[in-house]
Amino acid sequence: MAFIRTVFILAGLAALRANAAFNGLAITPQMGWNTWNAFSCDIDERLILETAQTIVELGFKDLGYHYVVIDDCWSAGRNSTGHLQPDPNKFPNGMDFLSDKLHSMGLGMGMYSDAGSLTCARFEGSLGHEQIDAQTFASWGVDYLKYDNCFNEGQSGTPLITYNRYKTMATALNATGRPILYSICNWGEDYPWKWAQTVGNSWRMSGDIFDTFDKPDARCPCTGEDAFECQLPGWHCSMMNILNKVALFPEKGVPGAWNDMDMLEVGNGGMTDDEYVVHFSMWAALKSPLIMGNDLRKVNAQTLSILSNPAVLAVSQDPLSSPAFQRWRYYVGDKDEYGQGEIQMWSGDLSGGDMLVVLLNAGDKNRNMNATLADIFWDHGPGGTATQVKQAWDVYDLWANRVDNATANAIIAAAKANTTAPDNALPFGYNATANGGYEAGLTQNVPALFGKKVGSVRPNGKVTAEVRRHSVAMLRLRATKVEL
Amino acid sequence: MAFIRTVFILAGLAALRANAAFNGLAITPQMGWNTWNAFSCDIDERLILETAQTIVELGFKDLGYHYVVIDDCWSAGRNSTGHLQPDPNKFPNGMDFLSDKLHSMGLGMGMYSDAGSLTCARFEGSLGHEQIDAQTFASWGVDYLKYDNCFNEGQSGTPLITYNRYKTMATALNATGRPILYSICNWGEDYPWKWAQTVGNSWRMSGDIFDTFDKPDARCPCTGEDAFECQLPGWHCSMMNILNKVALFPEKGVPGAWNDMDMLEVGNGGMTDDEYVVHFSMWAALKSPLIMGNDLRKVNAQTLSILSNPAVLAVSQDPLSSPAFQRWRYYVGDKDEYGQGEIQMWSGDLSGGDMLVVLLNAGDKNRNMNATLADIFWDHGPGGTATQVKQAWDVYDLWANRVDNATANAIIAAAKANTTAPDNALPFGYNATANGGYEAGLTQNVPALFGKKVGSVRPNGKVTAEVRRHSVAMLRLRATKVEL
Amino acid sequence: MAFIRTVFILAGLAALRANAAFNGLAITPQMGWNTWNAFSCDIDERLILETAQTIVELGFKDLGYHYVVIDDCWSAGRNSTGHLQPDPNKFPNGMDFLSDKLHSMGLGMGMYSDAGSLTCARFEGSLGHEQIDAQTFASWGVDYLKYDNCFNEGQSGTPLITYNRYKTMATALNATGRPILYSICNWGEDYPWKWAQTVGNSWRMSGDIFDTFDKPDARCPCTGEDAFECQLPGWHCSMMNILNKVALFPEKGVPGAWNDMDMLEVGNGGMTDDEYVVHFSMWAALKSPLIMGNDLRKVNAQTLSILSNPAVLAVSQDPLSSPAFQRWRYYVGDKDEYGQGEIQMWSGDLSGGDMLVVLLNAGDKNRNMNATLADIFWDHGPGGTATQVKQAWDVYDLWANRVDNATANAIIAAAKANTTAPDNALPFGYNATANGGYEAGLTQNVPALFGKKVGSVRPNGKVTAEVRRHSVAMLRLRATKVEL
């Protein structure tokens, strides 16, 4: 049998979690921020600290964004004892200083290295230095390691070769005694979804994202049904390209070990607001890590209100940990300027017997979309045989209560003025960090986590929604309560 | 040369069998029942015992269904001495108790483990523990091991890596001294049909079956001519998807070592009666193991009459062991709701000089189908040159004598009342278990094994049949006896 | 750079040959006969001796058919000392007796084993027994070993794994001190054309041939541009299927080491006379080994006159050893009953500055075909820049002088009556064996080796020919002699 999800439903969540990841971390997909998408190599201590401060003040920390990750270009190579050194111009006070600061704000410290002789930007890599580098990171108080794949000295080509390379660092990290979330970034080469669950907390499953909805790029060549067999993952992959790749194996992500669809581009300017809503919705529905990649110091109202939507975050962090699956996909005639046009329907189990439904319109025109209960609950019984098809459902729109621009601008202004309240999640309706995650809120039916009721579906009926061009309807079905 | 079948015809069956599988088991494809398709992790001792009792009382045992296989989720991990322990809540009397019970009913005891660090449901796996686990299974009286592929620590990517992993358990099983049928379940990764004949009794050649006739699913991505080169076998593969994959290499199954098309979905509700007839017919024609996957305690008349058809079982268990081959395949315009539509013709040698012909209508409309003797006997001489083309044949319909619903319901009722006869195969016309298999019945021309004569074909003629939408004509050609 | 041919033209033939195969054999493609295609496992000493006698009496020996190869099913396994034993029922006088007989007739003795634990027909294989088996073969006077690939215990998946497996036997054969032509038969898996030149004399580059012109078969799945990347070479491959595969890499065959397109089906009945002419022409043009596969004791006139055509054999055995290359290929509308239809043009350098041109009509209608000198001499200068394009050529039809049926029948009758002349090649116009091959005859302009002059081409002109459905024009261009 293949990996299965229904097992977990039956086995119960407590047992599941005890059984979970090799290091006990990332029981739900990790959340945080990373320097790369917005800043590339142009990073320094000040950027990190200002961003961390912003994460706290805008309420992102309370919503669960925990890790602040320094990507490539922080290094000055090894010193005479072979220890990695931070670039003294960029990080004059050292990395332990920085992690102390982050920890004091209640955030996690993330760093970057590479399972090769050089990092992608050609700084010193960790291949052959795993033990000493893991110890260095631990000694600096690092809580998270993104581990890249450039210049790997030919150590790829079969799962076993790559597994061994990445396991070496896993073992080294665990040997430090410090819990360090291990984010494998080998771009999906050699099928990490086959082997990374027992050695890492997440694995990139594609080439690098670029801030575009669906533009094809010669540098991201693998597409179609066999996109997963990709020895050239590439870069400049569009958001839709990555989504259509992960559609082949969402179930490979399990508690403690997730399909990583790459860091978020929300707010970086290359997509429309609707497109960013699609991006964020699908990353949440597919249980990808949610690592913000924009300049938070300059966040605008629209970006803030996307990244902070608690009803969508509650899908990402749902305790059932069941990803959405693509139920159908059709090409449509209304192609956009890049020649792309399609519609998709996804659904996935949520805790409490709820069901997520996503109607994705990647065509070039607004359209009315619908999904039958038979298709939505296909995995519970093919051909409409599932009992769920025979019942009535209330439909909640998870984007309906998105914070409006005025509120968002007030939050931003308050953060800049340092006048925010102690509980910065207040405007968003739920403080996940204070509550140890989203499970408590879901159990208690905290309204902010359920969006807005917008309709209902009769037994054997259809869910319908108007969906704009390049947008999405993200809906939560809740069993209609029968009056007693 | 490639694997050949005609050799066996020439070499004689006795020699063939002596020469056969590495452990002497599964000289014809194994038959039995498995917990997974109907029950997933929701299993316990009571289910096993009730099902075993039903297997006996409904006559399945006498028809040859021998193994009762407990799939994943039976385990409570390892004890302090490293031995696997059954979950005490599910199996309070232990596994030896259960196998004693099964053996006392004349059935075989099957269990499940995984060639990885964890099973697919994330229980303890056997990778690195093969010897101790094989000994445990043997000590429990286990007769059959299904051995899965999840969480395999990157040990895949070339046939050799995977072969070594599975051979380790083969060696361990053989070392116990107990004959244990070894069912390799690595979903066709690394081409087990190339190497598994000398280390196992069967090998899954595709992703997991789902209870649907032909619905495509993104999670089962490999299709088309190169479907066999699949590094993502997936799950939710339709019955037709698997059939079209095995069409590329039926000959790889040989006595003692079979292409496993996955467990049967007959009776689980996702297909029509006609579709289940196709499913069962093709699994028999292709010499797949026949492992029932439904809840036998709730079996209905239609399901019973499919699974118990002795004329079809006699094809599966034919002593010649020659699979049917796909002679042609055409796409048709009458597509079903999932956009699929095709027709196929298969034929294969049977003992006694008989020939199996299957006309498969996977189009959306009923149609008249036909097959020329030239195409049917292609392998005996291309282009109509085979001597068989020049002779006349009687045509037997292997489904014509399917037990009617009234009879089937009476059998079910009797089983529930525990009033069945000592020979429960009686209503089906042949007791395979009492006769040591189907060869004796075939040699003796037991009528139940030959269906019903429905017509004849003249030399150089065509076999024709009306075939309903999503159904099959399964015919046995027997040389017309010339009056002397 | 890739393998090149023009080097050899420049370097001279003598140097080339000294430099050639690892064991000095098969400087031109081997010729002979093999039991499999016509007889499968139904073989014995009598068959071998009768066939050998026929090879001599029909003149095949004198034409260069040297090796008589016993394929699978000769074995009775290993004796107590681990030595392979022939089946005493089939070969009661042992294999040394047989090789003595063959040697006394001036023929070579060929045998078969398998680089796996079992042969394809499941007799004892040589994997792990290479040294002792090579010694056994040498002790029996064996001159040729066909070495198959079944049941190889997972030892495939990269060129290196497969190379090592086949090299082991190469080393063992060479260590015997007896020159034994080594015919690698791993069906093209792991790209033997990349590595087999230094360890073998030929390598199969496809799945098994079946006696059909172009019928597709599900069991031979690899087609199209990437047909070479085939992990399921299959069987029942049509003649055209194999031809279109080898078209991708003809240059990989070099003196002493050849692309093996599998044994000939000429005379087995599944193709028309024209189709067999295509088959034989292309195998010769591509420098495949020419191993007859029919029942020579029952050869008819048409079959004899194909297999014995010295003008075609002179192409196969040309001392320049340059294969023909496919210059163009077009699909045509006149499809045959199997839905196939295409035309192709091939050309290749011959000794003496001659040029081979093949116009292949695989469409369903007769047609007039032509080829420009620019295309024919493409490799000598692209776009018509070759000096050869500017000269005039005489055109010789290599099939025009094919022996007529009356003559062929007389030869057959004489052979049956044991009244043939000492030089049995006489009716065919050239005794290659007596002359040490075809080079002498070519140098001396023996007419039988050049077919019949049928026309000429002017500078910058076109070669034209009427080519029947499923047939070929096989032409030799010779520089037009300028009158002085």
Place this chain on the structure above:
Amino acid sequence: MAFIRTVFILAGLAALRANAAFNGLAITPQMGWNTWNAFSCDIDERLILETAQTIVELGFKDLGYHYVVIDDCWSAGRNSTGHLQPDPNKFPNGMDFLSDKLHSMGLGMGMYSDAGSLTCARFEGSLGHEQIDAQTFASWGVDYLKYDNCFNEGQSGTPLITYNRYKTMATALNATGRPILYSICNWGEDYPWKWAQTVGNSWRMSGDIFDTFDKPDARCPCTGEDAFECQLPGWHCSMMNILNKVALFPEKGVPGAWNDMDMLEVGNGGMTDDEYVVHFSMWAALKSPLIMGNDLRKVNAQTLSILSNPAVLAVSQDPLSSPAFQRWRYYVGDKDEYGQGEIQMWSGDLSGGDMLVVLLNAGDKNRNMNATLADIFWDHGPGGTATQVKQAWDVYDLWANRVDNATANAIIAAAKANTTAPDNALPFGYNATANGGYEAGLTQNVPALFGKKVGSVRPNGKVTAEVRRHSVAMLRLRATKVEL
């Protein structure tokens, strides 16, 4: 993340270079001449010396063409001490004599060997002899080694196997103490762009080039989106075939380690003048090594004026080392005689904030082409968000100042008469060798390096050009200077 370029812009060029190639060579793509394309095995000392002399006298040396590379067929095998020996007939004075001569002319000495048991022309290879052969080459004063891939004894199939084979020679070369540029030639097998940057200075990324613009050839089978996954790189690959392959991964070339698109065919006669302009332009734009492959002793005016264009060479040797990327590609209806027809737009960063734009017309008709600034600057900000889109640009045509035929003929005549000036680059406007490369000239705005201003583009505008059939517009955008 994938390899990135913008890092280098930020990091500064000095740091970049210090960090660069494993041996400090080829900081910009190597330039030179090689015997193979024009002469194959027909080489000797005289050819080398005459060509070297011509390189100097025609000004090529001063333009940066430094290495004179002797390809295959120079060898006479190993002597009794295992040292390679040059063929005494071809190189009677030995290789050290030759390298002394070349050095005395200010040129570099290049040689050839093979990472296999034999070279492609079947001379002695270096596999297993890496140390002694590297020492031999160093002792001969060799500055450059092209290292081929024929007859590699199965040592391929995963990046690791191939990496190890090529690294062995890298280590051996470095151990000699002599700086030897290491040109890996394994035709792109096993993805050298993944691993060769740390062991070599360049790697072939495709099968062998043939002197044709776009004719498909069965012997170069890998095309399309997955062309990079090629286990049969082949030969007779057209110029466009190679270009379309490298389009998938231009970024893999970095200072010191380049994608090698194979040696130039400019001047060999198989393409039109326009086509050669395309060829040379694209090789420069993609940062391929520029190794001339024609008979320089017979160079004509057109060939000279292509190979010597300093404005194009300045793109190749630009200190930013950023390749052009393919921004779009469309198939067009005007197909040429080989059935090919497409148009492409490429752009890439140049030093000084300039931008390269290439409009490639591979259709069969002349056409007006254009490119939006939004597309040109896509990588600087998707969807037109880059700041560069909002500014005005001057457009320089890099081919406008190509030397005219009269001038070129005068240069050729002077060279033949040995009357050329001490600075032979004079007619071309820049002496790169005297200036240590092209950076100085670019910094100083030497006019010859910038072509001719032909227009300008307004903010948010389009670059337009008339582009002939099978030709190219190669343009350099320079920020329009605002009048103060």
